[in-house]
Amino acid sequence: MASRYDHPGEQAANDPIRLLAIRDTPLSVNEVFAAVGDDAAGGTALFVGTVRNHDGGADVDTLGYSCHPTAEAEMRRIAEKVTAEFPVRALAAVHRVGDLAVGDLAVVVAVSCPHRGEAFEACRKLIDDLKHEVPIWKHQKFSDGTEEWVGAC
Numbered sequence: 549m550a551s552r553y554d555h556p557g558e559q560a561a562n563d564p565i566r567l568l569a570i571r572d573t574p575l576s577v578n579e580v581f582a583a584v585g586d587d588a589a590g591g592t593a594l595f596v597g598t599v600r601n602h603d604g605g606a607d608v609d610t611l612g613y614s615c616h617p618t619a620e621a622e623m624r625r626i627a628e629k630v631t632a633e634f635p636v637r638a639l640a641a642v643h644r645v646g647d648l649a650v651g652d653l654a655v656v657v658a659v660s661c662p663h664r665g666e667a668f669e670a671c672r673k674l675i676d677d678l679k680h681e682v683p684i685w686k687h688q689k690f691s692d693g694t695e696e697w698v699g700a701c
Contacts, residue, residue, distance in 0.1 A: 557588030558662050560635045565627050567640035570620050570684075575642050575653040583640035584660040591664030593671035597655040599648045607691035613645045613654065616683035626677045634670035635661055641674060643684060 567583040577596055584592055601608055627639055641657040648654060657675050661667040686698040 557637075558635065560631060561586065561588075561637045564631045564636040564639050565624070566638050567642065568620065568623050568627055569642045570615055570623070570645055571642060572644070572646040575644055575656050577653070577656055580640045580642060580656040580658045584638035584658040586637035586660050588662060589637040589660035589667070590662050591667035592658060592660040593664075593667040594658040595656070595671055595675045596653060597675070599650050599652045599654055601650045603688060606694070608650065609689050609691050610647060610649055611686055611688045612647045613643070614685050614687070615643075615645055619643075619683050622682045623678060626674065626681060629677070630659070630670050630674045633673065634659070634666050636666075636670055637661055639670075639674065641678060643678070643682070645684070 567580065577594070581592070581594055599608070599611055623641055623643070627641060630636065631639060636659055638660045639658070641655070643655045644653060655675070655678070657671060657678065659667050659670040659674060661670055687695065688698065689695045
């Protein structure tokens with residue numbers, strides 16, 4: 549008798565990376581969510597990073613993101629690493645660059661897997677590795693007139 553895990557839907561998809569992009573236009577949660585739709589996925593985890601109004605005890609007015617020309621290739625490398633580690637049915641990630649205001653979407657990532665636990669773990673690994681390894685930098689401007697650069701890696 550075959551195990552329930554022998555079903556093809558329990559395995560990673562052949563080409564699970566559906567959307568990877570760095571954009572200078574507003575991001576869409578709906579676009580990313582739609583990109584990871586898969587009939588074999590029982591769990592989809594989505595993370596949305598927004599510009600908050602404070603950081604390190606200071607009020608943030610605005611910020612800008614910029615990236616190295618290799619940033620999208622690094623996103624792909626990380627996505628491939630996540631899809632090799634988890635049974636990913638579909639994966640999507642988009643990051644914003646340019647000037648953003650408080651409340652704007654900065655990053656949206658999503659992963660669908662056969663089960664919820666795998667989806668949560670894969671999504672967390674994806675966003676954590678993107679933040680730590682992709683060469684995207686944040687330039688924050690504070691209400692008191694000061695500013696700082698924060699590197700992603």
